[in-house]
Amino acid sequence: MKPKWLSFEDQVRDIASLTYGRRCDPGQIAGADIDGIVVNDDLSKTLIEITINTTLGKVRSDIVKLSGVRNALALEGVFARCIVVLDNIPTQAMTDLATANKMAVVSRDQFAANFLAYQTYVFARKNYPFGSAVDPQTGDIDSIAYVPVTYENLATGRSLSSDDIASSIAAGKNVVLLGEYGTGKSRCVAEIFDKLSKSPIRKLLSNTSLL
Numbered sequence: 001m002k003p004k005w006l007s008f009e010d011q012v013r014d015i016a017s018l019t020y021g022r023r024c025d026p027g028q029i030a031g032a033d034i035d036g037i038v039v040n041d042d043l044s045k046t047l048i049e050i051t052i053n054t055t056l057g058k059v060r061s062d063i064v065k066l067s068g069v070r071n072a073l074a075l076e077g078v079f080a081r082c083i084v085v086l087d088n089i090p091t092q093a094m095t096d097l098a099t100a101n102k103m104a105v106v107s108r109d110q111f112a113a114n115f116l117a118y119q120t121y122v123f124a125r126k127n128y129p130f131g132s133a134v135d136p137q138t139g140d141i142d143s144i145a146y147v148p149v150t151y152e153n154l155a156t157g158r159s160l161s162s163d164d165i166a167s168s169i170a171a172g173k174n175v176v177l178l179g180e181y182g183t184g185k186s187r188c189v190a191e192i193f194d195k196l197s198k199s200p201i202r203k204l205l206s207n208t209s210l211l
Helices: 004-020 056-075 092-100 108-112 118-126 162-170 185-198 201-207
Strands: 025-029 032-041 044-051 079-086 104-107
Touching: 004 025, 004 032, 004 044, 004 108, 025 056, 032 056, 044 056, 056 079, 056 092, 079 092, 079 108, 092 104, 104 108, 118 185, 162 185
Parallel strands: 044 079, 079 104
Antiparallel strands: 025 032, 032 044
């Protein structure tokens, strides 16, 4: 199991890749290790420091490091936009410090909102029924715990889990669920949405096999 800080870094890099439409990878620039680097074009980069240590001292050290790297890139004619991403909302002191250095410090959720109001969407979607996955007596969302079952790939005959299906969707594949009414298709979709909303895409791809 990955440590929390490493999973958090993966999540933020996934969000950055979606936001900028380009890969976000860790790397080294001017002798400094950077948690996330997005190459926007030949003349600009986005540099991201990612941390679960939300002390002012840690934010200050990240800003100092990013400043040094930004200055080194400027000498090469490359503009760098610098961002520090935390797992909590930054304090006013952190925000003021970043602003003074012409950078941004934000929480993961604030950063994700640049691409999509993610938490708002997940909350709203989970509070709306997935297809026919409802209590037949009340019409409320089905609250019964998901019971793991296997699914069959009709093309290969392979047995698949909901993890396998989630992994395939994360990889950009299309999946069509077929079955009679009441066989659990809607409940499967709800379970897959839950997996995709909680796990970094790269975790799903590395831990499960594709269709």
